[in-house]
Amino acid sequence: MMFFAPPREHFFRPLTHDNRELCAAVLRALHERVHGANADYAEVLTRELVLEVIQHALANPALRGLAFEAGQTVRAEEERAYASDLLRKLKEHGWLEDYRDPIDLRPTLKLSRAGKAFSETFANLDDSRAKTRQRNMRSARKALAAFIATRDADELLDAHEFASRVVQDLQDDIEYFRHLIQSLTREALAQKVAWNEFNDFIEKRFAREYAVRLVADSAERHRGQINEALEDVRALDGEQRAGVDAHLLQRAPWLEQTAQGRSPMLWLADRIESMVDAACGLKLPMLRSEMNNYVRRFTSLLRQALSLDYGAESPLGRTMAWLKEQPDPAREGLLDVLARRLATAEIRLPGGVLRWTVRDRESEAVAQAPLVVDETSRLNALLRRAEAEAFTFSDQQVLQGLLPHLQGGPITLAALPVDTAEDAVRVLHAVGAARSAEGRRLIQARKMAGQVSTTYFQADDYELRVEPQDGMDMPSSRAGGADRRH
Structure with a gap:
């Protein structure tokens, strides 16, 4: 498949101009209007509806400044002409395409296949969108249980989809915390504390989403039940496995090439197990580490800000600003007065540290009893080891x-x-x-x-x-293995 073929030859050109942020906002709004959670599926995407979405985006002052000069008086005709020009560019470069309603044969518009995919990406990058991702682990377990009960191939495909979402959600969360840490660094360089982002994390993201993800939908909590269900899937006899494989290849033809001659059912079971293991052993510890790094970093910056009390509104900041505004003679006079008052100050090491050092030096090593190894101690050690x-x-x-x-x-x-x-x-x-x-x-x-x-x-x-195998060797008792202690 050639992506940059007509009409997508210059697909990304609308996003290369100065108003690219406005164009991205329009595409995000179009996707939410047509495919979002609050979409009205009885409503068709007409030209007037697209123009309305563009004009609604122009009502945002930050986006309006990208289309028109600041302070410029813009008439309604000019706004509509700008919206029509942007609509023409989106159609010309393959984001939108003409479509005829099969019911009343009215000419309408729709997002092209590529336009829908990329506009969905813009929508997913918006962290303020409502996301319900807390039940993927439980959904994978329930889908496996439903497959074992009904032998429905769609249930096994759903379990594979839910398991892949678990890993992807954890990776998105890791990237989210890394973004927060970078934002903290930028705010610290500007001598600010990112209160808004921290409050948003605590009140919205953690309480409503991460608490559920780390407790009720924890990958570790459901890992054992999923592994048991996968063992039941692998234990199906040859006739049942052949029937499931045939249905899987019918429902998901891509499995024929991906499985590479293996049973599609066994390949999906192994893939689900590997994704669950990756979520438990790799992604979940990384998420906890990034979350801990973010909270520790914010706490450190907050403690530093409270101890130093820096900022233009602090007493020290106001004093320095006032001193900066004074003429040179007044500034020199104030500094001379401060110098005379500080002249009597002495610099010493803290007394507590000195006393601690002296006490540490004067402390004598406690005499230890000589080590005695007799028959009783050796017998007790041997019994404990046994x-x-x-x-x-x-x-x-x-x-x-x-x-x-x-x-x-x-x-x-x-x-x-x-x-x-x-x-x-x-x-x-x-x-x-x-x-x-x-x-x-x-x-x-x-x-x-x-x-x-x-x-x-x-x-x-x-x-x-x-397990029937040729050349099977009996395992040696001296071979290494994971010890089990009780």
């Missing part, structure tokens, strides 16, 4: 204990022996080991309807089966 390592298992060790039981075929957790506490710990962490990076190559875990109940614990039952 207690700490009694129930320490790596994923590799759990897998090594499970594989012999799986040689005869699939087995459930309830069928595994629980004769000792070590066996109970192995059964308790069998599913976690099967879902580890090494375990996925060796064992499949599928959730069952019932539960497993022992004298040690009660949990959901799973069916474990060996």
